[in-house]
Amino acid sequence: MYGLVNQGVHDLAVKLGGESLWHEIKSAAGVDHETFLGMDTYPDDVTYRLVEGASVVLGMSTSEVLQAFGRHWTLYTARKGYGAIFDTMGRTLPEFLANLDAMHARLSLSMPELRPPSFVCEQLPGDRIRLEYWSHRPGLAPMVIGLLTGVGELFSVGVAITHSVCSSSGADHDEFLIDYGPALTDG
Numbered sequence: 085m086y087g088l089v090n091q092g093v094h095d096l097a098v099k100l101g102g103e104s105l106w107h108e109i110k111s112a113a114g115v116d117h118e119t120f121l122g123m124d125t126y127p128d129d130v131t132y133r134l135v136e137g138a139s140v141v142l143g144m145s146t147s148e149v150l151q152a153f154g155r156h157w158t159l160y161t162a163r164k165g166y167g168a169i170f171d172t173m174g175r176t177l178p179e180f181l182a183n184l185d186a187m188h189a190r191l192s193l194s195m196p197e198l199r200p201p202s203f204v205c206e207q208l209p210g211d212r213i214r215l216e217y218w219s220h221r222p223g224l225a226p227m228v229i230g231l232l233t234g235v236g237e238l239f240s241v242g243v244a245i246t247h248s249v250c251s252s253s254g255a256d257h258d259e260f261l262i263d264y265g266p267a268l269t270d271g
């Protein structure tokens with residue numbers, strides 16, 4: 085994956101516990117890169133090991149780490165100069181989710197080695213969306229849950245997510261039912 089992803093994990097670790105936490109995570113992960121370059125690609129294994137390292141050091145499940153990372157990713161990429169892309173991909177949550185493939189396709193222009201996931205979005209009656217998630221990579225569905233929460237925050241819309249089809253149970257993709265609306269906003 086592009087180093088931008090590992091930089092995002094670094095950024096979240098520093099936010100949670102400073103550089104010392106990041107070093108602990110890297111050491112638990114057996115990752116000895118001093119830094120990651122955003123536009124270089126690294127083996128996926130490095131990212132998976134960082135997630136496992138974070139899970140050991142923080143005493144969280146890998147699923148919880150992936151969710152936290154997904155949520156952080158929307159904030160992080162907006163801050164790293166990708167906010168303008170967000171702005172052109174829809175003015176509402178449903179519009180934005182329908183454009184996730186277009187967004188990654190646009191990113192592919194500057195990141196030719198990107199192997200993005202694919203999303204199929206269907207609007208259901210009553211502020212509900214059915215979202216299929218198709219990926220080349222196993223085990224990242226919890227990250228999607230975090231991402232959807234982060235996207236909801238971007239639009240100041242609460243989301244309640246049901247993981248209705250799971251690749252971890254043998255399906256060939258994942259599927260989420262997303263109920264959204266102001267009434268679902270936390271606090």
Ligand code: HEM
Binds near residue numbers: 089235
């Ligand atoms: C402008 C913001 C974003 C940027 C810059 C970005 C970029 C990337 C990059 C670099 C990867 C790694 C793939 C690779 O290197 O081959 C990735 C993967 C991924 N992206 Fe995005 N992304 C953005 C927003 C989103 C959003 C909002 C979602 C919402 C659902 C999303 C869903 C995913 C998922 C699930 C993956 C995991 C990879 C997989 O399943 O194979 N991304 N993205």
